[in-house]
Amino acid sequence: MPGEEEEAVADARRWQLPEAEIVALKAALWQPLGAGFAGVWPDNRKAVDAFLFAASQWRTATTMVERRMTTLWIGLDYAGIRVALDARGIALDADLMTGIQIMEQAARNALNRSTAT
Known part of the structure; x- marks a missing residue:
């Protein structure tokens, strides 16, 4: 630009x-950025890929907000993350889990429309 x-x-x-x-x-x-570029720094790619592989593992609840039923995003099911990553042959180590949890927190806040940490 x-x-x-x-x-x-x-x-x-x-x-x-x-x-x-x-x-x-x-x-x-x-x-040019190339067709495969998705705006992710190479150092973060493994964590982003793992987070996306586990994207179906959210724990949710339903609650009433202003007399409307709404979904409350609680967090990722860590046992489910392990299964999702094991199925793809990805080892879950401390650094990878930290990256997943950072994205989980940001995604949870966005999904719940919150700025809480």
């Missing part, structure tokens, strides 16, 4: 990057 490119280039110049690196930065900013 032009605005983002201008800001990135201005920052590069502010930090006195060599012109060759600024040219490379401009080229990278305008490089």
Whole structure:
């Protein structure tokens, strides 16, 4: 995007990057993302994939809000996550679980329209 490119280039110049690196930065900013790019940093891909594999494992409840029945998203069923990941040959370690739980918290808050942590 032009605005983002201008800001990135201005920052590069502010930090006195060599012109060759600024040219490379401009080229990278305008490089097509490719058909497979989904906006996920490579370091987070394994956790995002695991979260999506376990997306059917939500625990929910129904409740009344302002005289309307609504769904309350409680959280993921961790035993169900293990089954979903085992079926795909993915080992669930502490780092992967942490990534899943970070996404779970954000998704739960969004689904419940809440900003609570």
